[in-house]
Amino acid sequence: MSAYSQIWIVLFKVLLLATIVVVISSGVGSQHVPPNCHGTCGQFPDCDAHCKVIGYVGGKCSGTLCCCS
Structure with missing residues (x-):
């Protein structure tokens, strides 16, 4: 060749x-699982901690919603 x-x-x-x-x-x-918003940031002031407690990796406020991922 x-x-x-x-x-x-x-x-x-x-x-x-x-x-x-x-x-x-x-x-x-x-x-990849899309973020799941559970409520407002007013309901969950520490959004990251709330998401970790219910089994997610973490969370953050997206606008006025607390979204976990």
């Missing part, structure tokens, strides 16, 4: 691998 053929085969394999990685990564990323 010529050197150019070997280079094209290597480039094809790299491109194929990169495509597979991107497809798998986008599938994993799409499973």
Whole structure:
């Protein structure tokens, strides 16, 4: 085989691998759970602590709503 053929085969394999990685990564990323807003920031002044107590990673006030994620 010529050197150019070997280079094209290597480039094809790299491109194929990169495509597979991107497809798998986008599938994993799409499973992200959207934030869940439980009430107003007036009801939960420490929004982060409230969200952690009920099992979320954390929370923050988004506008006037306390949203957990």
